[in-house]
Amino acid sequence: MLAILLLVLGWILGLGGAWWSQNRSTKLMRAEERRRRIYAPLYDELPELEERLERYADVDESKEYLRIKEEHILHILDLPNELQKGIEQLYEYKLNQFNMHRRRLLKAWNDTIQEQLGMGVDGNRVARMAFHLLKEWSSLTRDDQSELEMAFASAKRHFSPNLLTRFASAEQLFAHFKKDFEKDSRFVALTTFRDESLRLVREIRKEIRKDLKHV
Secondary structure (H helix, E strand, O other): OHHHHHHHHHHHHHHHHHHHHHHHHHHHHHHHHHHHHHHHHHHHHHHHHHHHHHOOOOOOOOHHHHHHHHOOHHHHOOOOHHHHHHHHHHHHHHHHHHHHHHHHHHHHHHHHHHHHHOOOOOHHHHHHHHHHOOOOHHHOOHHHHHHHHHHHHHHHHHOOOHHHHOOOOHHHHHHHHHHHHHHOHHHHHHHHHHHHHHHHHHHHHHHHHHHHHOO
């Protein structure tokens, strides 16, 4: 009787060991698939995405995320729930909202600057001035500053309302526009989506490292 019990116990333990080994092997295979097909491609993209968000640059559609989405591998490869939700929220919503608010803001300020500087100023220069309001004067390249100085000089020649007589330089005019620009509710909304996107980018990188560590 004891021999039979020992035999059965041995069989159960052997079966349990085989199941554990198979389960472990499956998890390792899925982890390797996550690393190769999701983590590595996204992780390589995230630093550039973070840098573009920090300077309010437009964000291109992620080819890697589109591939991951088309292959449905976020669900197939058993990503940690929080990581999966973070990736989907970033790429499906936050970045789209950031780009949309950015376009609306720059279009509105393109129209505002054009109206205040006059139609004599080249439209491309006006558009670039609106874009530069996302930066600080000191962070502009010398070429960018020269471009704004030419727009300022052109406005002085062709259209000289009280606005322009109050400023002695393009830098002063830029500071005037930027002050109102940063109070604009559309800029506040843009900054909110930028900050939320940056938070998700950093959390995703952290969660990827954590998941790899526990494999």
